[in-house]
Amino acid sequence: GENVEQHPSTLSVQEGDSAVIKCTYSDSASNYFPWYKQELGKRPQLIIDIRSNVGEKKDQRIAVTLNKTAKHFSLHITETQPEDSAVYFCAAKGPSQGAQKLVFGQGTRLTINP
């Protein structure tokens, strides 16, 4: 089955700098890759997602890139702000018509230092 590895487990950056979180997946046929942000004690919230037919997607300060050949995808946050501090999870979904489960990475705790 699908396996998702996420790095780093913790990341600390200065406010205004960029942050990059990377994930690798094992199933080359996976076709959907969302990123979730989870603040302490709150629900995971989708911040951006990408499907396998595109290589990059951007939404304001957040971007995701996908390299299908290398089976990895990355989250890029530019001009970081204190409210970006949270745990970020990547996930992947397999291509099976019936399969609806997401496999999540272990999470990255991002801290933005003022």
Added chain:
Amino acid sequence: DTGVSQDPRHKITKRGQNVTFRCDPISEHNRLYWYRQTLGQGPEFLTYFQNEAQLEKSRLLSDRFSAERPKGSFSTLEIQRTEQGDSAMYLCASSPGTGGLLPPLHFGNGTRLTVT
């Protein structure tokens, strides 16, 4: 708030007791999912419903776990004979749509279970 609602928010129980959690999805969503999240880990898939049909179950869902969605609206997750290893946050999510394409999941705030 028209998001996914879960009840209770917290549940403390003694080992061996049965517990039941409820999830009310976003009203127009026909897909409902249960995930489990332990401290410091990402959510792990447990099961998935499309309307009232339970279409997928994880191997994590032992015979002590059962989930229902009788009318295709709210869902319940029951754990029988709880064990300390069942302590976790149980997350419910919902999404619209049909077919193979997975729409974005909307998570609830979860039910935190502590088994003593």
